[in-house]
Amino acid sequence: MNAALKTKQILKNAYGVLAIELIAAAQALDFREFTPGAGTRAAKAAVRKVVQHLEEDRPLFPDHNTMMAAVERCDVLTAVERAIGPLATSW
Numbered sequence: 001m002n003a004a005l006k007t008k009q010i011l012k013n014a015y016g017v018l019a020i021e022l023i024a025a026a027q028a029l030d031f032r033e034f035t036p037g038a039g040t041r042a043a044k045a046a047v048r049k050v051v052q053h054l055e056e057d058r059p060l061f062p063d064h065n066t067m068m069a070a071v072e073r074c075d076v077l078t079a080v081e082r083a084i085g086p087l088a089t090s091w
Helices: 002-030 038-050 061-072 075-084
Strands: none
Touching (some): 002 061, 038 075, 061 075
């Protein structure tokens, strides 16, 4: 039981880290002047569905919580797979 509870906590932390990384990546892409690949565009669009561009300072915990839920639902992965096809897995 302890291992299951610890695993649940680890997954929640991982979702949180991925949420922060995706928000930061989408923000960075907003400032670039090139066209990224189809998968990257799909990922950014999925992020922007739940988190708007950060134009001025605001509390980010609502954005983080919303993006964390989207990561847990695999919204970004689904969007990328729709754009470029299923990702191959080795496991």
